Amino acid sequence: METIIKQQQNLSFRAVTISDMNSIVRLYQEQKTTSDSALTNQFGLPFYVAELDSKIVGYSCATAYNSNNYQIKTYIDSPFFNASVNESLAQESADFFKNEWKNGHYRNLSTAINQLVNWLNNSNS
Numbered sequence: 093m094e095t096i097i098k099q100q101q102n103l104s105f106r107a108v109t110i111s112d113m114n115s116i117v118r119l120y121q122e123q124k125t126t127s128d129s130a131l132t133n134q135f136g137l138p139f140y141v142a143e144l145d146s147k148i149v150g151y152s153c154a155t156a157y158n159s160n161n162y163q164i165k166t167y168i169d170s171p172f173f174n175a176s177v178n179e180s181l182a183q184e185s186a187d188f189f190k191n192e193w194k195n196g197h198y199r200n201l202s203t204a205i206n207q208l209v210n211w212l213n214n215s216n217s
Contacts, residue, residue, distance in 0.1 A: 102145050103177060105184040108138045115148040116141070117212065119167050131209045136165060137201060139192070140185040144172060152185035154193075156201040164189060 108116065116138045121129065136153030143149065150168035157163065166181045193201070 103149075103180070104143050105181065106141060106143065107188065108141055108151065112138070112141055112148060112151070113212065116151050119148070119151060119169055122169075123167055130213050133202075133205050133209060135205070135209055135212075137205045137208060140181070140188050142168070142177065142181045150177065150181050152181055152189075154189055154201060154205075156205060162189075162193075162201055 117131070117135075120131070120135055134155065136155040138151050138153040140152045141148050141150065149172040150166060152164055152166045154162050154164055164182065164185050166178055166185065168178055168181070
């Protein structure tokens with residue numbers, strides 16, 4: 093219990109930067125159920141990270157169902173996973189996403205995801 097409390101005290105959240113993408117892709121690939129290394133639209137648009145002592149231990153992303161609906165998903169590195177960390181990341185992410193994508197411009201989300209996935213797949217080839 094003491095370890096979890098200490099982790100939460102050192103846990104911070106912030107917006108994703110381009111330099112975070114390698115860590116985010118690695119976390120995503122580790123939790124993926126297929127062996128295909130190519131990213132798909134299920135990768136989503138990462139926008140928030142959880143850091144523990146300056147190491148990315150989780151991230152959140154938005155995936156688009158259609159122009160009016162989206163889902164926020166969280167991925168936490170398994171050694172650092174606990175319900176409290178996941179809940180904190182999910183809440184921080186939801187607040188951040190609503191602020192950044194206000195006015196319901198979710199139709200642009202699919203385009204942003206497609207462009208990011210294509211860029212990442214082509215930059216890793």
